[in-house]
Amino acid sequence: MLFHFKTQFPELNVFWDKYLEFQTRLEIPAKTVLLEEGKISQQYIFIEKGCVRTFFNNNGNDKTVQFFFENEGLASLESFVNNIPSQFTIETIESSVVYLLPKQYVTQLLHELSQVPDFMQLLLQIFSRRLTHYTKELVSFIRDTPEERYQNLLSERPHIVQRVPQHYIASYLGVSTVHLSRIKSKLAKGKPHF
Template identity: 45%
Template sequence: MRESFRTESKEWGPFLHLFKQEQVPAKTVLLNEGSVSRKAFYIEKGCVRAWFNNDGKDVSFQFFIEGQGVSSIESFRTNQPSLFTLETIEPCILRSISKKDFQLILDNSPIIRQQIEEHTFQRLIFYQKLFLSRIKDNPEKRYRDLLENNPEILERIPQHYIASFLGITSVSLSRIRNRR
């Protein structure tokens, strides 16, 4: 889940003026499911979750923390409605960028273009692993993997979001935690 890229690197320096710094409180929706994404975000501080509505129940499927970029890349690139919502979990300090300014960076920096391609590729790998884990692993194995690979998530994210991410109820998550 930690597929970060750094906007502090020297390559990004000439373009930092294109980013708008935003301070947003917890539980702020950055993008609604069904809306077209007009911004991409870089998280300086805080935590964001990606979730979708499944018959009235929200299902968390990814969490983003400091040093990571987040957007509905499919919507951002294609102007199609987003398949999910982006919402802050904690108060956040974000840098946002418009599609036009993002494209300007890509057009003018082959190094940044390569970084973004690698970031996108890493995100694809994450989704592939998540998809296969949902098919072949039981919730306890998914919890152990989360504990091993992303312990900071378990410390920062409310239990009901973690349960949703694992595809179980909060009660089931409590049982799994108590077995450890």
């Protein structure tokens, strides 16, 4: 999240590269927990390869909140910034390659970047985009039917449907896997045949 500039603003990579020696590179299998719900987030996670999800436990059931893929970064932000227990677990869905940068170095990096002209404006744009995305998802969850939410996923982020196991997609949409199968079946029947 914070460091989307790696691909969008390559001129800032010189700052990121200064901190490579403080990062831990991990090649990890699917279902590896990178942060457990209730623990304090102390690492910024950058995904080189793979897929990661955030979720929370709701009376024994996982509720998936978000998916992250290559060249994206994340932390349990509120936990990371405020030193409070994370509301989410962060776990790999696929075999992944991730980099972990400890909080103290993230703080130093952000301090250095704050001296770069227009960096704060860039940071605000990144946070604004992320907030807009989450707001749109919240409104969709309240307003749209599960079928509409699935269709939105297919049209706006088809890579999730292609790469993420169905039970995680069902959890993300707030439906059972059986309900998701019904939605997919109904949509398949509605397709025109040529």
